[in-house]
Amino acid sequence: MTADSIPKTQKVVLIDGVGDYDVIKYQDSAVPSIGDNELLIKNKYAGINFIEAYFRKGIYPVQLPQILGREATGVVVAKGQSVKNFDIGDKVAYMSSSTFAQYTKYSSSGLISKLPSETTDDQLKVYAAALIQGLTALTFLDEAYKVKEGDYILLYAAAGGVGLLMDQLLKERGAHAIAVVSTEEKEELAKKFGAEYVINSSKEDILKRALEITNDKGVDAVFDSVGKDTFDISLNALKLKGSFVSFGNASGPVPPFALSRLSSKNIRLMRPTLFGYLAEPEDWDHYSKKLFELIDSGKLKIAITKTYPLSEYKIATQELESRKTTGKLVLEIPQ
Structure with a gap:
């Protein structure tokens, strides 16, 4: 593609207000x-994440109108005159805003990796699906709470995108994953991806089962992406000196609470973000290389359950937010 052949307009998915699905355009x-x-990157695939719904609902305020999307793969079709580390035609995987679009502009020194020239379309799809959730799983299990062999870990949404990756990584590290899911189908999926124990929240008491599994000692750490509805359960499921990693708002933000509630068991509470662990170039290089190696070696399976055309993002997020999906959802960008 030459500069002359790059179009002036493109198709995008954006939100033009805060509210329900009708603000998606x-x-x-x-x-x-x-x-x-x-x-300038011509996108091929973009991953769908819950954060887009948080932007739409105003949980995380953004300037409007806002083109959605946080991760993608594609091809460099134009570059600035000072760019030395990329060439036109390079295949790339990167994390940026505004990836639900045919074209995205991005810094050549940002969170971006050059891919081998022989990278296939199938690999581009997998990498687009894996970036945010795979790097979240890796960094959180290394840095938010460094999981050790023998640890008991309570994990919510264990059949979702991040959850299925954590199931695998927890097993690899010799930890006991206690996976919380909401359906029998998700039970089987979590087990398939390495969860040692599974709690079906639609028919079991999460706290009671977690304490039974740990002989009433409680778990070493909780990774809670649900938020408001599970905060108290998570707090009560932790052992003395346990670690609470809160990283999502699927049921809404956690309401204000008294810090003194952490004192009785010396609880360590964190609210990490992925980008805080990728702030330095060496952090991005370390974790992105580690992620691609795990995927390419087959040690980490990326469960892409459905691919939608860009025009059907509204349908995709309705299915995601209604908890009808498992694994990862991906958008295919029109070429």
Whole structure:
């Protein structure tokens, strides 16, 4: 593709307000112009994440209108005159805002990796599906709470995108994963991906079962992506000096609470974000290489359950938010 062949307009998915699904729009938008140190990437696949719903609902405020998307794979089609580390035609995987679009501009020194020239379309799809959730799983299990062999770990949404990756990594590290799911189908999936114990929240008491499994000692750590509805359960399931990693709002944000509630068991409470663990270039290099190696070696399976055309993002997020899906959902960008 030459500069002359890059179109002036493109198809994007954006939100133009805060609210329900009606603020999601699939429409034309200008192709962005790039600066001296930027790349223009023609996207092939983009991963879908819960954070897009948080933007739409106003949980995380953003400037409107906002093109959605946080991760993608594609090909460099233009570069600024100062860019030395990428060439036109390079295949890339990267994390950025505004990836639910045919074209995204991005810094050549950002969270971006050059992929081998022989990378296939199937691999591009897998990498697009794996970036945010795979790096979340790796960094949180290394840094938010460094999981040790023999640890008992309570994990919510264990059949979701991050959950299925954590199931595998916890097993690899010799920890006991206690996976919380909501259906029998998800029970089987969590077990298939390595969970040692499974709690079906639709018919079992999460706290009671977690304490039974740990002989009333409680778990070493909780990874809670649900938020408001599970906060008290998670707190009560922890052992003395346990670690509470809260990283999602699927049921809504955790309401304010008295810090003194952490004192009785010396609980360590964290609210990490992935980007805090990727702040330095060496962090991105370390974890992205580790993720790609795990995927390419077959040690980490990426469960892509459905691929939607970009125009059907609204349908995709309705299915995701209604908890009808497992694994990862991906958008295919029109070429």
